[in-house]
Amino acid sequence: MVLLDDEIAIVNAACALIGEDAIQSFDDDDGGNSGAGLIYGMVVDFNLGIQPAGFQFAREMRQLSRIDEATAFTGYTYVFDIPAPYTGTPVFLTDDPSDPNRRYQAFILTNGQVHASDDPLYAMIKFRPRPSQWTATFRRATVTAIAAELAFSLASDRNSRNDLQQMAYGSSIENYRGGQMRAALSEDGFSNPPRPTGTANNPLERAWRG
Incomplete structure (x- = not known):
């Protein structure tokens, strides 16, 4: 079984989704694909930003x-x-x-x-964080989203890109918080529940509480 515990493994899982050959590295000089590395970083940072307070595994x-x-x-x-x-x-x-x-x-x-x-x-x-720290739900949504970008980057397949993006994020009205990403956000909500607004330094509250 191949473990999706590093960046190359994540990108290769995305390549498998769209029927592309696996890459060996992100280094062009070593026969790799630096473009895939750029796509990886772009998508991961975007997906992490969907949770404004930060996913529990990424803070x-x-x-x-x-x-x-x-x-x-x-x-x-x-x-x-x-x-x-x-x-x-x-x-x-x-x-x-x-x-x-x-x-x-x-x-x-x-x-x-x-x-x-x-x-x-x-x-x-x-x-x-490294992929080994991601939740399974976040990993699934991110692999699909990377596959969407690679479908267009490697094969200029706009239709596959749109289909995969909808699978990862849902419809456009869901603001990237639907599809597989919804499961990642829901899982994170259980482990990272909202806390009350911090007012411990408010002198009025301190006086009221005695």
């Missing part, structure tokens, strides 16, 4: 890195880097990672850095 808490020599021009005390690799902006910040409902809101995000007056701080960030 994690990280401590922000304070830049000692930096001066915050925004009036805050500290400047922090967000530890790489990550994609997009942080889902949320917190000053207490032990409290899953706590949110830190007294900050500014500018030029890819966080300005704030408290240290330490932590951020829930999104990243592109």
Whole structure:
């Protein structure tokens, strides 16, 4: 059994869906196909972005890195880097990672850095995980979506592309959240339920709760 645990295996599963030969690498100089690698990255990043808060398998808490020599021009005390690799902006910040409902809101995000007056701080960030970390439902939708792009890229088959895209994402009115992707989003919803809006730093709430 072939395990879909790396990028090449995912692309080759997509090639199999459309009857194309498997590729050996994403390196043109090594007889591979760099275009397939670009399509892989484009589709995976797009699919991860369909879940704004990040799929559970594609996000994690990280401590922000304070830049000692930096001066915050925004009036805050500290400047922090967000530890790489990550994609997009942080889902949320917190000053207490032990409290899953706590949110830190007294900050500014500018030029890819966080300005704030408290240290330490932590951020829930999104990243592109390896295929071995994906759920089976996300993997299925992503393989189909990659196959759709390869059908057009390798064979100029627009009809197959449209059919596969509809299989992966549903109809156009579903905003890419139907089809196989709906199953991935539903599965993620059970493991990553919404939490209440973070108001723990609100002085009125603290006073009301005593």
